[in-house]
Amino acid sequence: MRELKVTPIKNGTVIDHIGNGLALEVLRILEVHELDKDSTVSVALHVRSSKLGWKDIVKVENMELSPRKVNAIALIAPTATISIIRDSKVREKRSVSLPDRIAGVLRCPNPNCITNHGEPVESEFDVYRRRPVTLRCIYCERLVDEFLKLLR
Ligand SMILES: Nc1ncnc2c1ncn2[C@@H]1O[C@H](COP(=O)(O)OP(=O)(O)OP(=O)(O)O)[C@@H](O)[C@H]1O
Ligand SMILES: [Mg+2]
Ligand SMILES: [Zn+2]
Incomplete structure (x- = not known):
C-alpha cells in the first residue's frame, strides 16, 4: 500500500532511505534554520523499510539542494535518495553518489x-x-x- 508518513508537500525535496539515526546529521547539512518561516521541515525517524530494515526520512518544503549539500549527504548517508517535488509530484529522483x-x-x-x-x-x-x-x-x-x- 502506498503511504506517506508525513504531510505531503507541494514544492521541495524529499530525502528518503537515510540510514537509521542519521536524519539529524542530514538536517545539519541542510542548514534548515536558514529556511524561510513558511517552510515546513518534516522528519520521520525509525521508519520500517524493506530495503534497509529501518530508515529515516527528511522532507523540506521550498528547498532544492546545492551540489555541495548533496555531496555532504553522500558522505554521511550514502544510501539516501533525493526526490524533487514540484506541484505535489515527484519530478526527479536519484540516489546520491560520491564524486571523485x-x-x-x-x-x-x-x-x-x-x-x-x-x-x-x-x-x-x-x-x-x-x-x-x-x-x-x-x-x-x-x-x-x-x-x-x-x-x-
Ligand atoms: N507530494 C509529496 N510530498 C511529500 N513527499 C512525497 C510527495 N510525493 C512523493 N513523496 C515522497 O518522495 C519519495 C519518492 O516518491 P516515490 O513515489 O517515487 O516513492 P516510492 O514509490 O516509495 O519509491 P522508493 O521508495 O523506491 O524511492 C518517497 O519518499 C515519497 O514518500
Ligand atoms: Mg518508498
Ligand atoms: Zn590537509
Whole structure:
C-alpha cells in the first residue's frame, strides 16, 4: 500500500532511505534554520523499510539542494535518495553518489595543512577508498574516514 508518513508537500525535496539515526546529521547539512518561516521541515525517524530494515526520512518544503549539500549527504548517508517535488509530484529522483573530488565540504583535520592557515585555499579531498569511504586531502595527504565533525 502506498503511504506517506508525513504531510505531503507541494514544492521541495524529499530525502528518503537515510540510514537509521542519521536524519539529524542530514538536517545539519541542510542548514534548515536558514529556511524561510513558511517552510515546513518534516522528519520521520525509525521508519520500517524493506530495503534497509529501518530508515529515516527528511522532507523540506521550498528547498532544492546545492551540489555541495548533496555531496555532504553522500558522505554521511550514502544510501539516501533525493526526490524533487514540484506541484505535489515527484519530478526527479536519484540516489546520491560520491564524486571523485570533494571540494569545500569538509575541513582537513591536520592543523598543519595549508587549508587551515587562513590562506585562500579551499579544502579538497580525493576518494582514496570507496567502501568504506576514506578520503585523502590533496594538499597534505591526510586520510579521513570520519566526516561528521569535519563538516563545514
Ligand atoms: N507530494 C509529496 N510530498 C511529500 N513527499 C512525497 C510527495 N510525493 C512523493 N513523496 C515522497 O518522495 C519519495 C519518492 O516518491 P516515490 O513515489 O517515487 O516513492 P516510492 O514509490 O516509495 O519509491 P522508493 O521508495 O523506491 O524511492 C518517497 O519518499 C515519497 O514518500
Ligand atoms: Mg518508498
Ligand atoms: Zn590537509
